[in-house]
Amino acid sequence: MTFLLKLTPPFEDPVLIFTLVLLIILIAPIILNKLKIPGIVGLILAGVIVGPNGFNLLLRDSSIVLFGTVGILYIMFLAGLEMDMIGFKKTKVRSIVYGALTFFIPIISGTILFFYGYEYQINSAVLLSCMFASHTLLAYPIVSKLGLTKNEAVTVTIGGTIITDTAVLLVLAVVAGVAQGNIGVGYWIKLMVSLSIFVAIVVFVFPIIAKWFFKQIESEQGAQFIFVLTLVFAAAFLAELAGVEAILGAFLAGLALNQLIPHASALMNRLEFVGNNIFVPFFLISVGMLVDVTVLFEGVEIIIMAVVIIVLALVTKWVPAFITQKLYGYTVTQRNLMFGLSTARAAATLAVILVGYELQIIGETALNLTVVLILATSLSSSFITEKAARILAIIESRKQPDLSEKPDRIMVPIGNPKTLENLVDLAIMLKNPQYHEPIYPLAVVIDNEQAAEEIYKKNKMLQEAVKHASATDNDVQLVSKIDINVASGILRAIKELMITEVVLGWNAKITTSDRIFGTILDNLLENTEQMILVCKIMQPLNTTSRLVVIVPVNAELERGFLRWMRAVRLLSTQLGAKVVFMAGRRTNNKIKATVQSSKPAVDATYVPRPSMSEFESNQTGISKDDMVVVISARRGTLSYNGILDNVPRVLSRNYKDNSFIIIYPEQHPSLYQDNQFKTTGYTNETREIEGF
Known part of the structure; x- marks a missing residue:
C-alpha cells in the first residue's frame, strides 16, 4: 500500500530540486500560519507529501541529507549560542535535576515496555527506550522568535537537554560497544580519553582561536561568518571522532562561542537569518521525507503499538516537567513550555535508532515506528510550544518595568x-x-x-x-x-x-x-x-x-x-x-x-x-x-x-x-x-x- 499516488519519478535536475525546496520553505509556513498551524509543522508535512513515501517528487538523497544535517547542527549550535550562560550557572542544579528526570523516567519506562511488553532482548529494549529519553529542540526557533530565550524555564530545559542527550548518546556507545563485542576496559578508557580531549579542545582552545580571529578581522563580517561556521562543523567532526554524535559538538561549539558573539550584533543576525531561513527548514523537510505512514496499515497490532509508543513518549516527558514545576514553583505555562520543548524527537533519536538498525539490534518495523513517533512528537512539540510561548510572551510583556x-x-x-x-x-x-x-x-x-x-x-x-x-x-x-x-x-x-x-x-x-x-x-x-x-x-x-x-x-x-x-x-x-x-x-x-x-x-x-x-x-x-x-x-x-x-x-x-x-x-x-x-x-x- 502506498500513502499517495506517485505521479512522477523523482526530480533529478539539481536546479529544479532546489527550486522546489525553496518554494516549500516559502509557501508551507504562510499557508499553515493562516490555519493557525505552526510553520515547523508545515515544513514537516511538506516533506511527507513530496518525499519518497508521498508523491515521490524528491528523493532523500545525499544533497537533502547534507542540508538536513547542517540544519540540525545549526539548531543545536544556535541553542548553545543563545543560551543564558549566567542564568544557567544560577540554575545548574535545577537543570541537572530536570535532565536526570527527563532521562531516567523515559528510559526506565521504555525498557520495561519493550522488554516485558513486547519481549525484546535487553539490548534492543534499552536502545529503543533511548528514543523516549532523547529529545531535540525542534521548537526552539518559536521560543527564540518570541524573545523567551532568557526565561528560566527555557534555560532549565536547554540545560536538561545537554544532560539527557549526552546520557542517551553515551548509552548508545555502550550498547553499540556491547553488540560489537567491545566490552573490554581498554575500549571504555579510550572512549573517556577521546571525549575528554574533544571537550577540552572545543571549550578551551576554540574560544582562544575565535578571540584572536575577531581581533585580527574585526571589520570583515563575511569572513567572521565563515569562520564561525568552520568552528561549528569542526566541533561536530571532532565529536564524531570522539565516538559521540555530531549534534553534541555543534551544541558545545555554541556554548564555547556564547560570550564572543553578542546577541544584538550583525554577526548573530546573519547566523540566525541563514540558519532559520535555509538550513533549519531543510532539516525539517528531510525529517518529513523519512515518514512512511503505510506502517500504520500493516495490522491492528502495529496501530496499537504505535499509539502506545506515542502516548508513552508524551507522558514520560510531561511527568519530568510536572515534577520540576512542583519542585521549583514554576507556573503551569512554564511547565507546558518545558514539556513542549522537550517533546520532539528527531536528531538524537534518529542517530540512536539508525545505529541500532545498522547493527541489527532492532528491525525495520521498529525503525518505521520510530519515524512515525518523530512526526507525532514533532507536531505535538510545535503546537504545545507555540501555545505556551505565546501565553508566556504576553505575560512577560505585561510586567510593569521600573x-x-x-x-x-x-x-x-x-x-x-x-x-x-x-x-x-x-x-x-x-x-x-x-x-x-x-x-x-x-x-x-x-x-x-x-x-x-x-x-x-x-x-x-x-x-x-x-x-x-x-x-x-x-x-x-x-x-x-x-x-x-x-x-x-x-x-x-x-x-x-x-x-x-x-x-x-x-x-x-x-x-x-x-x-x-x-x-x-x-x-x-x-x-x-x-x-x-x-x-x-x-x-x-x-x-x-x-x-x-x-x-x-x-x-x-x-x-x-x-x-x-x-x-x-x-x-x-x-x-x-x-x-x-x-x-x-x-x-x-x-x-x-x-x-x-x-x-x-x-x-x-x-x-x-x-x-x-x-x-x-x-x-x-x-x-x-x-x-x-x-x-x-x-x-x-x-x-x-x-x-x-x-x-x-x-x-x-x-x-x-x-x-x-x-x-x-x-x-x-x-x-x-x-x-x-x-x-x-x-x-x-x-x-x-x-x-x-
Whole structure:
C-alpha cells in the first residue's frame, strides 16, 4: 500500500530540486500560519507529501541529507549560542535535576515496555527506550522568535537537554560497544580519553582561536561568518571522532562561542537569518521525507503499538516537567513550555535508532515506528510550544518595568568614520530590548560657506551608519543639523527628539596643557539632564573579558543610578562579560541588591574602590581585554569629587590598550533650570571630542 499516488519519478535536475525546496520553505509556513498551524509543522508535512513515501517528487538523497544535517547542527549550535550562560550557572542544579528526570523516567519506562511488553532482548529494549529519553529542540526557533530565550524555564530545559542527550548518546556507545563485542576496559578508557580531549579542545582552545580571529578581522563580517561556521562543523567532526554524535559538538561549539558573539550584533543576525531561513527548514523537510505512514496499515497490532509508543513518549516527558514545576514553583505555562520543548524527537533519536538498525539490534518495523513517533512528537512539540510561548510572551510583556526601563532614545553624534561602527554597535547593545525605538546617528554641520560640502560628507557617513545598523536588524533614523556650533546642534537635537542617552566618541588627543575632553562635552553637561557616555573603543567589543566599573561615593543616591546600572547589565549580557564593581562598602551593598533583584542576571563581583595611586599604577588587576567603565558626575551633584576629573587623564596615559566608557548619569532637570553650572563654570580645561 502506498500513502499517495506517485505521479512522477523523482526530480533529478539539481536546479529544479532546489527550486522546489525553496518554494516549500516559502509557501508551507504562510499557508499553515493562516490555519493557525505552526510553520515547523508545515515544513514537516511538506516533506511527507513530496518525499519518497508521498508523491515521490524528491528523493532523500545525499544533497537533502547534507542540508538536513547542517540544519540540525545549526539548531543545536544556535541553542548553545543563545543560551543564558549566567542564568544557567544560577540554575545548574535545577537543570541537572530536570535532565536526570527527563532521562531516567523515559528510559526506565521504555525498557520495561519493550522488554516485558513486547519481549525484546535487553539490548534492543534499552536502545529503543533511548528514543523516549532523547529529545531535540525542534521548537526552539518559536521560543527564540518570541524573545523567551532568557526565561528560566527555557534555560532549565536547554540545560536538561545537554544532560539527557549526552546520557542517551553515551548509552548508545555502550550498547553499540556491547553488540560489537567491545566490552573490554581498554575500549571504555579510550572512549573517556577521546571525549575528554574533544571537550577540552572545543571549550578551551576554540574560544582562544575565535578571540584572536575577531581581533585580527574585526571589520570583515563575511569572513567572521565563515569562520564561525568552520568552528561549528569542526566541533561536530571532532565529536564524531570522539565516538559521540555530531549534534553534541555543534551544541558545545555554541556554548564555547556564547560570550564572543553578542546577541544584538550583525554577526548573530546573519547566523540566525541563514540558519532559520535555509538550513533549519531543510532539516525539517528531510525529517518529513523519512515518514512512511503505510506502517500504520500493516495490522491492528502495529496501530496499537504505535499509539502506545506515542502516548508513552508524551507522558514520560510531561511527568519530568510536572515534577520540576512542583519542585521549583514554576507556573503551569512554564511547565507546558518545558514539556513542549522537550517533546520532539528527531536528531538524537534518529542517530540512536539508525545505529541500532545498522547493527541489527532492532528491525525495520521498529525503525518505521520510530519515524512515525518523530512526526507525532514533532507536531505535538510545535503546537504545545507555540501555545505556551505565546501565553508566556504576553505575560512577560505585561510586567510593569521600573522607571529605568522606559524606552531608550539613543543619539550617536558622528564625527569620525573610523569609530562609527563601534559607537553604533555600542548604542544598539545599550538599547532597551523591550522597545523598538530607533538609533539616532547625528551629523552637525557648522553654518558657514563650506556647509554644503560638509553636509555631503556627513550624509555619506550617516549612510554608512544605516548600512551597519541594518545588518543587526535594528532601525536607524538619520538626523542632520546646521547650527552655529556642534554643541548647539547636539543640544537642539536632544530637545527635539526627546533623547534619553548620548553616546559620544573620544579620540584621546591630549593638548599641550594635558587636557582631555573638549568644550562640546562641557556644554552638554551644563545644559542637559540626559545620561552621556564618552567612549574609546580600542578592542573589538565581543572580545571583552570583564567590565571593570569604578563607582564614586554616593553614586547610589543619584537620580540616574538605576539607568546606568541597567546600561551596565545590558552591556554585560550582550558581551557575555563578567562585571567587577569597584566602590565603597555602602555603595557596593546597594549595587549588589539592585543586581540581584533585576533582570537580565549578570555575573558580578564586588571589591573596594582603589585609591588614585593604585589606579594610576594599575594595581587593580585590569588586563587589556577588560573594558573600564567609570561612573563620573557633574559638578555640584551628590557624587561629584574633584578626583574624577583626573580619571580620563590616567586612562589615556596608563591604559592605552583598554577600551573605556565614562558615564555621566542622568540628573534632575532643576539643576539646569537655575543655571548653577553656568555661574560656577564646569571647567577651564581645553578638551576635544573626536572629529569635531
